Amino acid sequence: MLKRFTVSMEDSLLTDFDDFIQERHYQNRSEALRDLIRNKIIEKEWQADKDVMGVISLVYDHHHPKLQEKVTELQHDFHHQIVSTTHVHMDHNNCLEVIIVRGKAHQVQGLADNLRALRGVRSSSLSMGSTGENLH
Numbered sequence: 291m292l293k294r295f296t297v298s299m300e301d302s303l304l305t306d307f308d309d310f311i312q313e314r315h316y317q318n319r320s321e322a323l324r325d326l327i328r329n330k331i332i333e334k335e336w337q338a339d340k341d342v343m344g345v346i347s348l349v350y351d352h353h354h355p356k357l358q359e360k361v362t363e364l365q366h367d368f369h370h371q372i373v374s375t376t377h378v379h380m381d382h383n384n385c386l387e388v389i390i391v392r393g394k395a396h397q398v399q400g401l402a403d404n405l406r407a408l409r410g411v412r413s414s415s416l417s418m419g420s421t422g423e424n425l426h
Contacts, residue, residue, distance in 0.1 A: 354410025
């Protein structure tokens with residue numbers, strides 16, 4: 291069930307918000323506001339170490355000595371948090387690894403941090419998600 295409420299803000303902030311809406315292709319202010327609120331709730335769940343889901347993306351140098359072994363070893367160390375892994379050969383030198391993860395936020399964050407710290411990893415990101423019922 292949708293509820294309506296009124297939000298007041300300065301003209302300059304509303305202009306920035308409308309620019310944000312246009313840049314992100316939201317259909318209206320309500321959709322944008324709901325999305326921003328959901329993201330803050332997800333952030334709060336991660337901070338509270340609740341059960342969460344996420345996606346870890348890694349781009350790394352395929353030729354870096356023993357890097358693939360270290361990536362695999364870390365994934366085995368965190369096997370309870372890993373739902374799925376996809377490995378893509380980007381070109382002759384680079385690989386993309388996408389790891390779908392689930393578990394307590396600190397465990398998921400720990401895996402992401404350990405992978406990011408490996409020498410030869412060119413870029414790494416963790417996209418946070420939530421299994422929370424309150425996001426619907």
